[in-house]
Amino acid sequence: MRGKRVRIRAKGRIFEGIALPSEDGKIVLKLDNGYNVGFYDYEIIEEEEFEVPEVKLPAVKEREGLKNVKVISTGGTIASKVDYKTGAVTSQFTAEEIVSDIPELAEICNISAELLYNILSENMRPEYWITLARRVYEAIKEGYEGVVVTHGTDTMHYSASALAFMLRTPVPVVFVGAQRSSDRPSSDAAINMICSAHTALSDLGEVAVVMHATTSDDYCHIHRGVKVRKNHTSRRDAFESVNYPPLGRVWSDGRIEWIAERFRRGERELQLFDSLEEKVALIKYFPGLTPEILEFFHDRGYRGFVIEGTGLGHVSTDWVDTVKRVAEDSLIVMTSQCLWGRVCDRVYDTGRYLLKAGVIEGEDMLPETALIKVMWLLGNFELEEARELVKKNLVGEINYRSGYEEEFE
Template sequence: MIINGQEFAEGDRVKVQKGGRSYEGILMPSRSGNIVLKMSNGYNVGLAPEGSTVEFIEKSAPPAFRLAPHVHIENKQLPTVSILSTGGTIASRVDYRTGAVSSQFTPDDIMDSIPELTEIANYKGEVLSMIFSEDMDASIWQNLARAVHRHIKEGAHGVIITHGTDTLMYTAAALSFMVQSPVPIVLVGSQRSSDRPSSDNAMNAICAAAVAVSDIAGVTVVMHGSTSDDVCYVHRGTKVRKLHTSARTAFQSVNEAPIAKVDYATRAITVSGEYQKRGEKSLELRDKMDGRCALVKFYPGMPADIIDFYLDKGYKGLVIEGTGLGHVNSGWLPTVKKAIDSGMTIVMASQCINGRVCDRVYSTGIDLLNAGVIEGQDMLAETALVKLMWTLGQTTDPGEVRRIMETNIAGEINWRTQV
């Protein structure tokens, strides 16, 4: 990193003179543009670079994240599961020189750190990316879908995908549409890194492995189900959302109950909802996506020209998070109709967590339908966005786009409100 024309590396020990005071510590990663130091007392300090003088003291050796490897002996009585690593907290450790969390674990590292996994299955690992989930995009979803398809085609009994939690629900939805699978595809993450006493990574990974060898096929998300270390819930990939920034129970099913729960102690799975069974569907890859879609959250007083912005930028689809049953300001109607007439697909979702869109109750909703807006039913806005990207990757015919968006493809639409 460059500070006032000087080049330094994260982890360097430096001294900063600022405002007549001296600060000494380890240089930490910073996205704010400020100089961030971890001092010897354990606290961090942030200093604006303007007016600061930075003096190099010493270079710290890079941390050795690799654990002492175990020998993974294949048990021929157990099935083989693929672990595909994309990064995230479940594949991270804290660098205590800097206090920063870094994605550093490979699938082998995960097995080394959670040896109980080898009691459930044999594993074949592949590192697809080592990123935090906010760096995900449609092209990475496509690469992931192709890798999942390849591993299943090569005989994987199930697939586990380690993923950062912040955008895990987007990836789960994307895979739900892109890969029709006869075996389980389980996404798992953790809210807290492996070297924290309250980490949920081992429990979540073990429960995910139990689901990966079960008869629950298709895409699911397996995460902590209670404040205790007792159960994980199995969520449908198109019906799950992160509802808390840091709690281990952040992931919850929306507009339906979880498919099942996994007892951590016994690894027993108790099914409570409908699900696709192993072998029920044939393997199919449908990985085309059009990333020229956006998600817009309506707020009171929001100008309609936001739609013009996306139209002028060449976007092909828009999901609007409307109020309540799916409304926006009535003054938006001419702009909405102009965009749809120009070839843009607009889908209406709701800002509410539970319930469904119904634009047939109030006059504004009826006017939106007459303008050509597609009701998102009880789809989560995130799921509706990913489905729209996927749909526009399959066809550009407006009638066919509408038909697909209104069809339940991967459990994303419940025609009866359940909760």
């Protein structure tokens, strides 16, 4: 393999480093300090090709006394690796590669790695969730102590929700990603990966997301898969639990502090419901949006709808008639674009007209979680049953309010 080292002038300064793959006439350099810089306007002063010696990674040996963890890769920043020496983007995602990158992992568990997909997280689709759920199900049946799924961060919370509904798991199923790739000094890949391995061995029996809890390298949060959301485009602590506390904190030395009620290891029997209805729409309401949008989807065969209404769960009053018509053969769930808080009926407003028209309130579910829940319900149950089940807390996605006392607030 050959690499290329270049010296350029850009923005009035000199930069020198390994040229990384790029496009559109942009040049991207990996500087010697590990940082990347990119420029459209630049002048090459000097360049030199060099031969990169092939590195043979040592085989990973199983260590006695360590438990087995399955690591399944679906792609994303955490799995992508730009070779520091060649500039090539490579990833075979073998156990050898992972352990060579993060040697601490070999002390924690015996890793069996598998590259299931290598897709950009924004290209995730319901059909991929089905394959992933089946693969995780098999791994659990094979007896792994826990499963780690590496995933791009963009849609990781959608995927975690999907697996939480499709799979009742007696062991930890841990989604993990990285906001900064492992070739950057500020990368969160290693600590996230180490913390997810510890979580995979823990007394957890549900689908979780493990990611940086703070902007420093302190510890990670273990988030409930159906209660987590990416709330920042770039920060390492972008993932936050919404309307439920993180399940716990996990440090890279293996210490875990549980915070909230969780499903425990072995609490639920392994079950797979590997069907999803893809034709479900999430619609965010805004002032001026007309209800034709419902008909657009309905005409195309959609029978599941999640509305992201305003405030406590509203849309314009002129939606009521259309909602009523569409709800006749569909499941319509109301959530809130506030994201935090609960959708609920109130005493003096149009909310009650929507309920009469057939809208079901999503309680404190995130819109993204409600979307996946409806996909899953319509994929596995008849409409009437789905309408009943959507109101019920199935895997921790709903926390009910305490009852009528709430009106005293």
